[in-house]
Amino acid sequence: MSSEVVVTKRISQLNQESRNFLITGVIIAKSEPKFFESTPGKRSGSEYSTGRGVLTVTIRDSDRDTINCTVWGSQVMIESYDGLFHIGDVVNVTNPKVLPSSQDKSEQFNPRSSSPFSLSIGEGGDSGIRLYEGTALDQFRKLVTVAPVLSSDTYPLADIASGGHSISGQNVNVLVVVRAIRPSKQIVIAKTGKLKNLREVIVMDASHGGMSMKFWNSEYVQRIDKWIPMTTVLLIMDVRIEYNQYHKSVCLGMSGKTIITEDPAVEEADQLLLHVMKAPLSESDFAQSLSAAGTVDPMNITTVMTVQQILDRAEGDLKGEEDQFTALCYAVVSRFDLDGCSKIISRKCLTCKSLLRMTDPKCPREECSPNPYNIHKYFDIPVDITDHTGTLNNCRLVSQAAENTLDCNIESFLKMGDVQKGKLKWRFLLERCALKLVIKRKSPIRFQSVYSIVECTIAKPQEVEFKIKVY
Numbered sequence: 001m002s003s004e005v006v007v008t009k010r011i012s013q014l015n016q017e018s019r020n021f022l023i024t025g026v027i028i029a030k031s032e033p034k035f036f037e038s039t040p041g042k043r044s045g046s047e048y049s050t051g052r053g054v055l056t057v058t059i060r061d062s063d064r065d066t067i068n069c070t071v072w073g074s075q076v077m078i079e080s081y082d083g084l085f086h087i088g089d090v091v092n093v094t095n096p097k098v099l100p101s102s103q104d105k106s107e108q109f110n111p112r113s114s115s116p117f118s119l120s121i122g123e124g125g126d127s128g129i130r131l132y133e134g135t136a137l138d139q140f141r142k143l144v145t146v147a148p149v150l151s152s153d154t155y156p157l158a159d160i161a162s163g164g165h166s167i168s169g170q171n172v173n174v175l176v177v178v179r180a181i182r183p184s185k186q187i188v189i190a191k192t193g194k195l196k197n198l199r200e201v202i203v204m205d206a207s208h209g210g211m212s213m214k215f216w217n218s219e220y221v222q223r224i225d226k227w228i229p230m231t232t233v234l235l236i237m238d239v240r241i242e243y244n245q246y247h248k249s250v251c252l253g254m255s256g257k258t259i260i261t262e263d264p265a266v267e268e269a270d271q272l273l274l275h276v277m278k279a280p281l282s283e284s285d286f287a288q289s290l291s292a293a294g295t296v297d298p299m300n301i302t303t304v305m306t307v308q309q310i311l312d313r314a315e316g317d318l319k320g321e322e323d324q325f326t327a328l329c330y331a332v333v334s335r336f337d338l339d340g341c342s343k344i345i346s347r348k349c350l351t352c353k354s355l356l357r358m359t360d361p362k363c364p365r366e367e368c369s370p371n372p373y374n375i376h377k378y379f380d381i382p383v384d385i386t387d388h389t390g391t392l393n394n395c396r397l398v399s400q401a402a403e404n405t406l407d408c409n410i411e412s413f414l415k416m417g418d419v420q421k422g423k424l425k426w427r428f429l430l431e432r433c434a435l436k437l438v439i440k441r442k443s444p445i446r447f448q449s450v451y452s453i454v455e456c457t458i459a460k461p462q463e464v465e466f467k468i469k470v471y
Helices: 075-084 105-109 137-145 157-167 218-226 267-276 283-291 307-315 399-406 410-414 418-426 461-467
Strands: 021-030 034-037 041-043 046-048 051-060 066-074 090-094 097-100 117-121 128-131 171-181 185-188 195-205 208-215 233-244 249-253 259-262 324-335 345-349 375-387 390-398 432-440 450-458
Touching: 021 066, 021 137, 021 259, 051 075, 051 090, 066 075, 090 137, 137 259, 157 171, 157 195, 157 208, 157 233, 157 249, 171 208, 171 267, 195 218, 195 267, 208 218, 208 233, 233 267, 307 324, 307 375, 307 390, 307 432, 324 390, 324 461, 345 410, 375 399, 375 410, 390 399, 399 450
Parallel strands: 066 117, 208 249, 390 450
Antiparallel strands: 021 051, 021 090, 034 051, 041 046, 051 066, 090 128, 097 117, 171 195, 171 233, 185 195, 195 208, 233 249, 233 259, 324 375, 324 432, 345 375, 375 390, 432 450
């Protein structure tokens, strides 16, 4: 043990000649530990080899200063460090070796830091990492919400999605809110045969309804349980863009360079939360948003498709990278249950956007208690359409598009008797109609495609004969 005095330093004070010092900071990122076999040595005349490992943590000690600290040691030591230290912990890094980042080959795989140096700790000697227990604990903990990049340096998810497979492998910064969290899965890694936990999180921003992000890093697999959908905001630096061949869409993934700041202390985070309160989340919400006035002008929907062509483009061999498309389909309305048992009217709370049962007099959520009767009723009619190529099940005729089709509003419809509802139904049921649809393809956030009818009129025989397609 060295008898020299250990001096407390800040990251900004370091230079290549720094010795016998201690740095205190909060861990803002932590890598997955890596293990490898060391070069065989000799003990009592026989050769032996031991497992070695490496682990990197990124430390912040002020609003501006960050540095990477890489720990090298035996497998036992690295596993111990991995279990002891986590993101958000305040630690003392004692007597590390200071290296210029340009000479540290591991830095190309580590997060970007503000310091031109990196720290290295080996096994043995008087260097190491320990939990900090001083009086400035809360002060350091607050630094974990400091954004590593400016909000203006982030990319909208819509721009990333439009890039498709051509930008796969690139790193970008994003500011997103957690939309949904998928259950944990255990995957067998083919190379090692070991089980790894996988978590999938759907994130969204003001430009895009949702993009999948996969997490293999065990630190985040556990942290995800603390995230709250529609509440937790993430500022992610150097997230990796990946292309999902199955969904034919862009998704996100972590690399060794990624830093995730939870609920960052930036104004844009609050603005994003205000936006998501108004965003469509359920299938019914999507159908409503697609049929809303000004979203898609029915006059511009002129591409004639058969049912089979719509299915092929939405889910089959003709599936492309676009998130949605439109179609004009001449088909017979084969289900239109206005006077039966089907649910054709929905209710939702305008405050929290939650769907409510017809029997609920008010929204039961606590956050809506100041105004629990702020409830909106709207048409949400399931429709099947059939032509000579097949049937498109469970299309949605909602809100204003439904009122235009039926030529009545919710209040007028609810006052009708069964005979009037029956007459209204038979105006369209088993009739060939000109149906203008907006189709949202299924994706990591939608397990089914959404077929929204934005206009439905009785088709003229001459029009059908002229425009209907064979396939």
